[in-house]
């Protein structure tokens with residue numbers, strides 16, 4: 001399973017896969033699923049999840065400024081509110097797509 005294409009379309013992120021599946025995922029769901037350490041939390045050796053301060057989202061938080069492919073396995077998404085540390089692996093995006101497909 002490979003990601004063939006992704007692009008923001010209105011309020012959705014369109015994902016196209018090489019098995020002819022297409023997903024339209026609300027950008028809000030993509031942002032809320034941000035896998036970076038400050039959004040998703042980092043698990044320490046004791047199994048505690050440390051999270052940064054709860055993010056206050058604005059309209060700009062759900063708009064994509066820039067998509068940066070990382071190797072052949074992931075995409076880094078830069079949001080208009082300045083957040084851009086989330087590295088979305090294709091596998092992770094596929095999971096988001098299957099859970100949130102419209």
Ligand SMILES: [Zn+2]
Nearest residue numbers: 034036039086
């Ligand atoms: Zn994040």
